[in-house]
Amino acid sequence: MAERSPTAPPPSFVWTRRIVLTLLTVFALLPVYVMLSSSLKPLRDVSGAFRWIPEHVTFRPYADIWRTIPLGRYFENSIIVASAATGLSVVVAVFAAYAVSRYRFRGRRVFTVTVLSTQMFPGILFLLPLFLLYVGIGNATGIALYGSRAGLILTYLTFSLPFSIWMLVGYFDAIPRGLDEAALVDGCGPLGALFRVIVPASLPGIVAVAIYAFMTAWSEVLFASVMTNDTTRTLAVGLRAYATETDVYWNQVMAASLVVSVPVVAGFLLLQRYLVAGLTAGAVK
């Protein structure tokens, strides 16, 4: 990161920094703390007046979460759907971005504008039509998209495409053309140049796109609530089942939220330095 100056910053700056960053830390972590402390309380305490420190600590919610709802299955569905959508989205976006970045062809502008404009389509407008289309495809070809993970994967991969292509075009443009031309002269085909030169050189950007695509699929609620059934339900909607007809299992909601977040947060933090490096070249163009 480009740092400003080797000399120590003045006290006014240091104090501003301390105060602002402390406030933001509290803001960011407060809900996480509430999640953690509530997940350790018995239901009666969680439903009662709020206390900072749990009066009775119990780990039972962490055992109960697996029995109240099929959390394991929802988790599995979410992981599969989000990973597959991410993988496909990245591949498709890399191809498209390569074409836009390296070729000049008729319809190039129309394509970029169309794809980017889909970013602003309100989900509520095409939810029912998309659902009917999936059912129609199923009836016409036997490819089950409605109620299946495949349909959800297809939907989510498209959600993240516009922003992914946008970012990758910028990133590919930043790679000197001399590099892939050298590869072409060397005897690689255009796709060879893509996979041997451009993809490795823009790995951070690709990781950034992948994280973005994953988070998009991981958190989507609206389409998942209509397009999934018991066997394909994802976490984003499945967690709601802790609020039942008779009760809201607050402590279990919190425990389950933490449990399913741990792998994602861990992976996310692991990859964040790539993400930072990636966004730079992609978005700054």
Added chain:
Amino acid sequence: MTTTVHRQAPPAGPDPRPEDDRRRLFRIPDRVRRGGLPYLLLLPALIFELIVHVIPMVLGVVMSLKELTQLYIRQWWQAPWTGWGNYRVAVDVNAPIGRALLDSFLVTCAFTVLAVGLCWLFGTAAAVLMQDHFRGRGVLRAIFLTPYALPLYASVIVWAFMFQHDNGLVNHVLHDQLGVTSKPSFWLIGDNSFFSLLVVSVWRNWPFAFLCVMAGLQNIPRELYEASAIDGAGIWQQIRLITLPSLRSINQVLVLVLFLWTFNDFATPYVLFGRSAPAAGDLISVHIYSASFVTWNFGAGSAMSVLMLLFLSVVTAAYLLLTSRGRRNRG
């Protein structure tokens, strides 16, 4: 938006040698390579966009011209045409339905402006203050990114839990511990729900702004700072004269993306308030959802969505036009 530096297609390399098996996988006939390859590369993206976005969108527009209620839901294509009927109802602000839609639209606009502004402010402040190395910077960066990584349902529901009137943390702190308010406030119903929604939305999205700005800062050449330091500029001057102007281009993208996300946000208000949101927190996505999915009146809902899309297109186009021109003028 995207860079539009046009380049010639790369010169076709020598033909792949047939004996190389790996290469045969990528072998493409010359005819295709000359003109067709870019289209082939775009094809997957095009097909997916077509299936998931474009065709359903067109169907949605068709539906908006029909009287698609539960009576016709089994055979929607046989629903009677209403022409502009659904649109007329939606834009008639003197009648309750149009009025409610307008209110919801205005609430959404106010909410979006504030939420995007605050996200940008928090993200930029944090990124700029963390530009220099100091002890604990890595840890802080990880902490700031956590809200973005938590699943949406989990993070919104925990806020709903904190905003409860009787047992929530917010009232516990504001009323019981600090005594700021004379009696516990309502956060999930009534007028305050606007602020609750704002807090949750900003909490979830500012890390993304932080990330983008942090990335943008890396591209500022170090020499600029060194030169200004020699000229005697202090750190505040450097931020004002070098850092913030250098962020212009990233801000153009960031603000637009945040705007579209926030305006279209369905999940946050839906999880926070359920299907019937209080008027002050009645964002347009949830409003349209209630007008179509809860009551099974999809013609009206589609017409409202199309109007919303038109609005977004106009705003986006104007925004891009204005920001791009400004940028060009400044060189």
Added chain:
Amino acid sequence: MSVRVRTAIGAVFGATLLAALPGCGGGTSTGGGGDGHPKTLTYWASNQGASLEDDKAKLTPELQAFEKQTGIKVKLEVVPWTDLLNRILGAASSGQGPDVLNIGNTWSASLQTTGALLPFDDKNFAKVGGRDRFQDSALASTGAPGKAPTAVPLYSLAYGLYYNKKLFADAGITKPPATWDELVQDGKRLTGGGHYGLAVEGGNVSENIHHAFVFAKQHGADFFDAAGKPTFTSQGAVDGVKQYVDFIARDKIAAPGNAEYAQNESVADFANGKAAMLLWQAAGANLQKHGMKPDQYGVAPVPVQSGTPGPGNNIDTMVAGINIAVFKNSGNLDGALKFVQFMTGDAEQKKLNGEYGSIPPVKTASQDPAFNTPELTVLRNAIATSAAPLPQVPKESQFEELVGGAVKDLLADAAAGRPVTTQSVQARLAKAQQQMQ
């Protein structure tokens, strides 16, 4: 790009065109529900028990018994209430759904108009044992009057007044209130010292509509006239809604915080002694879970203006409950009807209603001694003598959304200390009425 990828893409593209061109699969929705196999059925159950898994555990042995009897295997999916209506929408619009499903009985008339559910005309009703077996009030909420019912009653529920015996004794109150005046008086005596007279679920649109309906009835008003036109602003409806909102606004016998309750917090409050009275449907099992034992609370009929529940202005509860319906596109209608017959048979009715704490809508089963507990006796009498169905109109869900939402807003106003007057109630209901399309 390999040939296989290209073929696959071609296939998807072709399929899209095929599906999109003739009016999006118009007329191609053959087959439909289930998989057409005569030996299997798909059943969507609603969430009645403590959790989805709890429902599964309760229903699975019964489904196995059915398979043993008939050789038909039933695939069960318990659908959460938050998803059920959307899933039915998906099934109705696509023709692909379950064979048999549970619906909230207030949805009956609405779903009836879609034509997606099999009408229970005399012939079909005969196949599941005949309509005489069911309580009249339960039958009244199976669709629009005069049309073949769209579903068959499965579980019945009614509202009762739950009261905390100890708090009543402490306040020197000897018997539960029978009129609303008494309830308000008692409520005021019970309010104070950290607890309130009554708990209401003010943020819950459905609860609000149930109460608004009963209060309006007691003021001699209906929300729809005989022709199905909304009459939200009639004097009776306004007075009824105002009387309900006044529990927080004027009488102050319910805590202001109740205005945002939407997750059954009021049941918890009652169980924890924070509120002395509660108007609820079969709360027993739920109270037990919160640690309140049956001998700690009493159940009385919901008060009426006159003191004696009955028909007409003395209606004291809506007919609550769950109906079971058959999806018309089912490939296995015979099996589906057999399953409905099984589920509404005496044995299953006793067993399942017993487990869920509801009351059998089947007359013979409801006479079983298992339903003679003090709680269920009150609710059973209410269903038999003083219950009325919510308006069976096609726009019921919109009515519920708009009027329930209006009541929620009024309660929020009251809780925030803003005055709630006859005029403000009327204005709010008028707005709701104008939004009915």
